[in-house]
Amino acid sequence: MTRMAGKNVLITGASRGMGRAHAVRLAEEGADVLAIDLPGQESEADLAETVxxxxxxxxxxxAGTADTRDFAAVTAAVQAGVRELGPLDTIVANAGVCDNPGPSWTIDDDVWDRSIDVNVTGTWHTIKAGVAEMNSSGGSIVVVGSTAAIKAVPGASHYSAAKHAITGLAKxxxxxxxxxxxxxxxxxxGAVATPMTINPATFARLRPDLENxxxxxxAEVLARRMLLPVPWVEPIDVSNAVLFLASDESRYVTGLQLVVDAGQTQKVA
Ligand SMILES: NC(=O)c1ccc[n+]([C@@H]2O[C@H](COP(=O)([O-])OP(=O)(O)OC[C@H]3O[C@@H](n4cnc5c(N)ncnc54)[C@H](O)[C@@H]3O)[C@@H](O)[C@H]2O)c1
Known part of the structure; x- marks a missing residue:
């Protein structure tokens, strides 16, 4: 219960899904949390629940509201949070989006740009604003990538390209x-049971053979892609990996890519 005692953590995309799970898991271990997500009625209500x-x-x-694409807004939210909590020890750059546009040559510019702007530029903005407010004795930054940073994702190259890019940023x-x-x-x-995966558009990309x-x-097709007999992992499984990297247990671990995917990327066809 004390693996994060005395640490202040910034988490983006904290309204729901994995961002909320990270906030709760790190708080269980003693962290205080600056939770940032998009402005808007639904997002802010969800953020209030995380808080x-x-x-x-x-x-x-x-709670702080900012679109991570907007550096001035992210900076203002981070600075306001730090005024209340104190300097940051950990940044979890988690906010991300994944549309399901189809083959690369059919992707509209606005869909492509949104993926690069949120997943790449938003991640960079979060870290840029956060590093300026970090504890002078050091800390930990956890970038949330995806198995899409390691493998191709037919039908979602805008996402795979973006996640490959932030891996380069992190290294x-x-x-x-x-x-x-x-x-x-x-x-x-890998696949995680959050609204990003559990939604009709993603279902349609994963099962183009079915009408609805x-x-x-x-679950049936995803389970066939894993080494372990599950279709996806739960948010808590990713939060436990984030916890390890955020805590001093990993004090000499840097530049690592920690995969939590039930073996999907290692499966031999
Ligand atoms: N769910 C999966 O299967 C899966 C797999 C691999 C990686 N990921 C990555 O994990 C992270 C979290 O995903 P999730 O599954 O919890 O998704 P989610 O859609 O449930 O939650 C994402 C959160 O990010 C917020 N967000 C989106 N754009 C933002 C912006 N511009 N500024 C601020 N906040 C913004 C959303 O409002 C939402 O609260 C993402 O980076 C995603 O790419 C997800």
Missing amino acids: RLVRELGRRAV TLANELGAQSIRVNTVHP PTEADV
Whole structure:
């Protein structure tokens, strides 16, 4: 219960899905949380619930609204949070999007740009704003990639290209920040049971053979892609990997790509 005691953590995309799971898991281990997500009624209501869950654990939590594409907005939200919590020890750059546009040569510019802007530029903005507010004794940055950073994703090259890009960003940052005792690692989740995967558009991409694929139809094909007998992992499984990289247990681990995918990327066809 104390693996994150005394640490302040910035998490983007904290309204729901894995971002919320990271906030709760790190708070369970003693972290105080600056939770950032998009402005908007639904997102802010979800963010308030994340804050409530963290506070219920007896930890401090501050909500900040910003679109990570907007550097001024991210900076303002980070600075406001740090005024309340104090300097950051950990940054979890988690916010991301994945549309299902189809083959590369059919992707519209606006869909392509959104993927690059949120997944790449938003991640860079988060780290740029966060590093300026980090504890002078060092810290940990966890970039949330994807198995799409390692493997091709037919029908979603905009996402695969973006996730490959932030892996390069993370590896470069690990070199640039090591001397300041700031570690930078990437977590690559495989399929995870969050709204990003459990939705009709993703079901349609994964089961193009069916007119109205259900969750069970998708689970069937995904399970065949894994080494372990599951169709996807749960958010908590990724949060536990984030926790390891955020805590001092990984104090000499930097530049790592930690894959949490039930063996999907290692499966021999
Ligand atoms: N779900 C999966 O199968 C899966 C697999 C591999 C990697 N990932 C990655 O994990 C991360 C979290 O995904 P998730 O499954 O929890 O998705 P999700 O869609 O459930 O949650 C993503 C959160 O990010 C927020 N967000 C999106 N764009 C934003 C922006 N511009 N500024 C601020 N916040 C923004 C959303 O509002 C949402 O709260 C993402 O980076 C995603 O690419 C997801």
